Amino acid sequence: MDQNQTPTSILHSLGEEIIRIITPVSICMFSVVILVTVLDTDSSISSSISTIATIAYTETASDSDWDKFKGAILNSLVFVAVVTLVTFLLVLLFYFRCTSFLKYYMGFSAFLVLGFMGGEIGVFLIQVSRFGIDCFSYLLLLFNFTIVGVLAIFMMKFPIFVTQSYMVVIGVLTAYWFTMLPEWTTWVLLVAMSLYDLAAVLLPGGPLRLLVELAISRDEDIPALVYEARPVISHGNHTIVQRRVWRDRERDSDGDRNRHVSLESQTGPQIDPESIGSSSSQNVGELSAPLIERVRVREHELEPENLALEGIGLGSSGAIKLGLGDFIFYSVLVGRAAMYDFMTVYACYLAIIAGLGITLALLALYQKALPALPVSVMLGVLFYVLTRVFLEEFIVQCSSNLLMF
Amino acid sequence: MTLGAGIGYVLLALGPSLALFVTLISTKPFLILILLSSTLVWLISLIVLSGFWKVFLPIKTTALWPYAILILTSVVFQEGLRLILWRGYKKMEDMLDAFADRVAKPRLYLTDKMQIALAGGLGHGVAHAVFFCLGLLTPSFGPATFYVDKCSYAPFFLISAIISLAFVTIHTFSMVIAFNGYAQGNKTDQLIVPAVHLIAGMLTLVNLASSGCVVGIPLLYVVALSTLAYCGKMVWRRLTETQIRLTPQNQ
Numbered sequence: 141m142d143q144n145q146t147p148t149s150i151l152h153s154l155g156e157e158i159i160r161i162i163t164p165v166s167i168c169m170f171s172v173v174i175l176v177t178v179l180d181t182d183s184s185i186s187s188s189i190s191t192i193a194t195i196a197y198t199e200t201a202s203d204s205d206w207d208k209f210k211g212a213i214l215n216s217l218v219f220v221a222v223v224t225l226v227t228f229l230l231v232l233l234f235y236f237r238c239t240s241f242l243k244y245y246m247g248f249s250a251f252l253v254l255g256f257m258g259g260e261i262g263v264f265l266i267q268v269s270r271f272g273i274d275c276f277s278y279l280l281l282l283f284n285f286t287i288v289g290v291l292a293i294f295m296m297k298f299p300i301f302v303t304q305s306y307m308v309v310i311g312v313l314t315a316y317w318f319t320m321l322p323e324w325t326t327w328v329l330l331v332a333m334s335l336y337d338l339a340a341v342l343l344p345g346g347p348l349r350l351l352v353e354l355a356i357s358r359d360e361d362i363p364a365l366v367y368e369a370r371p372v373i374s375h376g377n378h379t380i381v382q383r384r385v386w387r388d389r390e391r392d393s394d395g396d397r398n399r400h401v402s403l404e405s406q407t408g409p410q411i412d413p414e415s416i417g418s419s420s421s422q423n424v425g426e427l428s429a430p431l432i433e434r435v436r437v438r439e440h441e442l443e444p445e446n447l448a449l450e451g452i453g454l455g456s457s458g459a460i461k462l463g464l465g466d467f468i469f470y471s472v473l474v475g476r477a478a479m480y481d482f483m484t485v486y487a488c489y490l491a492i493i494a495g496l497g498i499t500l501a502l503l504a505l506y507q508k509a510l511p512a513l514p515v516s517v518m519l520g521v522l523f524y525v526l527t528r529v530f531l532e533e534f535i536v537q538c539s540s541n542l543l544m545f
Numbered sequence: 546m547t548l549g550a551g552i553g554y555v556l557l558a559l560g561p562s563l564a565l566f567v568t569l570i571s572t573k574p575f576l577i578l579i580l581l582s583s584t585l586v587w588l589i590s591l592i593v594l595s596g597f598w599k600v601f602l603p604i605k606t607t608a609l610w611p612y613a614i615l616i617l618t619s620v621v622f623q624e625g626l627r628l629i630l631w632r633g634y635k636k637m638e639d640m641l642d643a644f645a646d647r648v649a650k651p652r653l654y655l656t657d658k659m660q661i662a663l664a665g666g667l668g669h670g671v672a673h674a675v676f677f678c679l680g681l682l683t684p685s686f687g688p689a690t691f692y693v694d695k696c697s698y699a700p701f702f703l704i705s706a707i708i709s710l711a712f713v714t715i716h717t718f719s720m721v722i723a724f725n726g727y728a729q730g731n732k733t734d735q736l737i738v739p740a741v742h743l744i745a746g747m748l749t750l751v752n753l754a755s756s757g758c759v760v761g762i763p764l765l766y767v768v769a770l771s772t773l774a775y776c777g778k779m780v781w782r783r784l785t786e787t788q789i790r791l792t793p794q795n796q
Contacts, residue, residue: 151575535595
């Protein structure tokens with residue numbers, strides 16, 4: 141070892157991109173869990189939620205399990221059908237180059253989420269914490285917050301930290317509203333959405349795949365709500381090729397796919413809570429921008445034998461993008477788990493992070509747009525069921541006797 | 546249990562791990578990934594064990610032997626898993642060394658390898674604290690607290706946090722000892738780790754007796770502190786002999 145200067149080992153910088161995407165996902169999940177536990181109003185509010193997701197069947201506490209399950213499946217089918225229709229509509233609009241319409245629409249829905257959903261959740265929080273504020277100041281603050289958010293996401297070049305924070309906030313707000321759906325519907329909906337995502341991205345006729353190919357062929361960006369992690373700048377010795385990167389098909393090929401559920405034409409901003417509940421939940425779908433992860437690459441020598449290591453995503457440099465829909469559905473899963481018990485929260489959190497890691501590894505291996513929902517959601521649901529059925533009793537038995545290992 | 550008391554219990558169980566995390570692990574993203582993976586592996590082992598024991602629970606008798614068998618099987622399973630973790634770590638070490646060669650950076654130092662082992666052990670410890678202690682603690686905020694009959698000196702949550710702290714220490718440092726033992730082929734190290742784990746597990750059986758925790762918990766801390774001391778001695782020995790062995794022209 142050199143006495144004067146020990147060169148930094150690889151351990152200092154390896155895996156940084158993965159951490160940069162795991163951190164905001166964790167923050168989003170953590171915030172939703174906190175909101176769910178603090179607000180804890182699932183009985184009183186959920187009865188007034190009438191959304192696309194409960195249009196087929198409204199769950200009541202007195203139904204039997206089998207009825208609830210059937211109703212949940214109906215609800216999810218309706219939801220997935222609506223999402224598919226709207227995504228095809230989006231593909232059509234993109235094909236006819238109405239991108240500015242889409243961008244303004246995105247800005248409008250961000251405004252609705254931040255303004256109305258955020259405002260309502262803010263009111264709940266004020267009620268719970270008995271914070272003294274009058275409604276004019278509150279409206280002023282809310283309005284400013286919302287406008288800055290819309291600008292940060294769409295119109296101007298803001299510092300990336302502000303944009304990222306607003307993305308996470310939109311994710312948290314939307315996910316919180318989703319957790320107000322009835323229980324069986326939520327779980328079946330999660331599974332249905334991950335299956336839909338799998339189909340839409342990988343099947344040749346899937347809307348998201350069409351969208352990706354359109355975007356690639358025109359070399360354009362799809363207007364979408366996508367979280368972009370800050371790219372990693374390699375420190376240290378710049379003369380040596382530090383990182384092997386692989387070459388993607390196109391220079392800037394965007395794997396971004398959007399899932400827009402632009403359903404409502406009648407969304408006028410209405411103030412009473414019920415219609416806010418319904419109209420804004422209809423909007424919610426379009427914020428569920430999808431799972432697209434893409435690694436933007438610089439061209440460098442490509443050595444096939446490196447692929448084994450690159451295969452676990454360690455060798456890349458570039459920004460990883462994750463669609464906001466992923467944030468939302470992961471947080472919905474964890475939020476629902478929080479409504480049962482905290483042990484399920486920890487288990488589901490670990491499962492989702494593991495799924496995300498696996499998806500990133502697959503992304504590095506296959507080097508094309510991949511759905512990020514299926515692996516994580518399936519693992520999350522599996523771990524939730526296993527924890528609830530097996531783990532809890534075991535742990536309680538051991539712990540209450542002060543028996544640990 | 547008030548919010549202040551609850552936060553106190555959480556920090557009691559997880560405070561040292563948080564300190565280790567912030568100083569050592571948060572600066573190196575790879576170690577964070579190792580920590581998350583080892584937490585996941587521990588969780589999976591717990592789920593498998595609970596699946597296996599589902600048919601036998603709840604244990605109705607107050608006799609000692611069902612609990613002893615439970616702990617024995619759990620410890621044996623987890624130690625077996627540690628061997629599998631070691632194999633996985635070896636493969637990963639080879640890949641990392643190859644990667645380091647390609648990007649013209651130095652191979653993994655000894656301290657790097659020990660840090661990876663530490664992160665792995667910390668993952669195990671954090672998983673233990675989270676599932677055994679925090680899982681029961683976080684839903685219990687609100688008025689009143691809970692006491693266990695057999696150990697009514699302090700609230701249940703406080704006792705479980707104290708026990709978890711001991712186990713976090715044991716898990717964290719025994720991973721370092723174990724990986725070092727496997728790397729050097731040192732039989733003593735390799736055998737000491739399962740032994741310590743088993744002894745610690747069995748010591749908690751003492752808690753089943755009435756007022757047993759007065760005896761059990763201090764003994765548990767003796768075990769934890771001796772693991773810590775042994776690990777420290779071993780690391781010191783390893784580092785000094787590596788320093789002595791290295792001459793300037795060697796790596």
